[in-house]
Amino acid sequence: MNTAQAEKAAAQSELDRMPQIGQLSALESEKLIDVALNLEIRYRPHEQIAAVSVCVVNTGVQKGT
DSSP states (O other): OOHHHHHHHHHHHHHHHSOOOOOOOHHHHHHHHHHHHTOEEEEETTTTEEEEEOOOOOOSOOOOO
16 A cells, blocks of 8 residues: 555544534524624614624634644
């Protein structure tokens, strides 16, 4: 078995050991998006305008080295 096949087998084995993640409901998805993006919507009824601001929150994911 060559190196690439061994690395692929090791990676697949690691993936197989990871816990399964269930499907998120629509409400759970919306909450995750709101938390991650810090979404703020302000409605101005007289002007019929919605002002939307987004601030991306650091999720702790970092680039590899």
